[in-house]
Amino acid sequence: xxxxxxxxxxxxxxxxxxxxxxxxxxxKALEKMGLAGNQVVLVSDIGCSGLFDTFFxxxxxxxxxxxxxxxxxxxxxxxxxxxxxxxxxxxGLGIGGAHVxxxxxxxxxxxxxxxxxFNYGMTGGQCSSTTPQDAWWAPxxxxxxxxxxxxxxxxxxxxxxx
Numbered sequence: 092x093x094x095x096x097x098x099x100x101x102x103x104x105x106x107x108x109x110x111x112x113x114x115x116x117x118x119k120a121l122e123k124m125g126l127a128g129n130q131v132v133l134v135s136d137i138g139c140s141g142l143f144d145t146f147f148x149x150x151x152x153x154x155x156x157x158x159x160x161x162x163x164x165x166x167x168x169x170x171x172x173x174x175x176x177x178x179x180x181x182x183g184l185g186i187g188g189a190h191v192x193x194x195x196x197x198x199x200x201x202x203x204x205x206x207x208x209f210n211y212g213m214t215g216g217q218c219s220s221t222t223p224q225d226a227w228w229a230p231x232x233x234x235x236x237x238x239x240x241x242x243x244x245x246x247x248x249x250x251x252x253x
Contacts, residue, residue, distance in 0.1 A: 095147045105212070140179055141153060157186030160177055161193075163201050167201050
């Protein structure tokens with residue numbers, strides 16, 4: 092099989108972001124599995140990880156923040172022949188944490204990729220459920236370039252998705 096990357100909508104992420112490497116690694120994995128685009132469904136929610144469904148020539152379902160696993164579960168139960176892959180950021184993991192537990196309990200045959208960049212990147216870099224307590228962050232990215240990083244810290248211990 093050949094690449095499933097959508098050449099009319101190539102991946103675009105912030106410079107240095109690991110999401111682009113993950114995109115290409117997923118593409119290589121799908122190639123090695125010998126899957127065609129009509130055999131794969133990419134399910135995503137919002138944020139940077141939510142862009143994945145546009146970067147591939149596969150079936151796609153773009154849903155609400157934290158709810159991607161609920162849609163994926165329904166898809167896999169209705170169409171067990173499809174390879175269902177969910178991309179979710181650490182924001183979706185925090186907001187939809189109960190759905191992670193529910194999906195695990197059901198033992199659904201799907202793949203969940205948590206793209207953990209430790210913050211809500213598209214909305215200004217606020218702390219997420221996985222932000223380490225000792226992380227330095229700028230509460231307002233519009234002023235971060237002026238003041239460098241502030242001494243603001245995450246007030247809660249992080250969730251470890253592994």
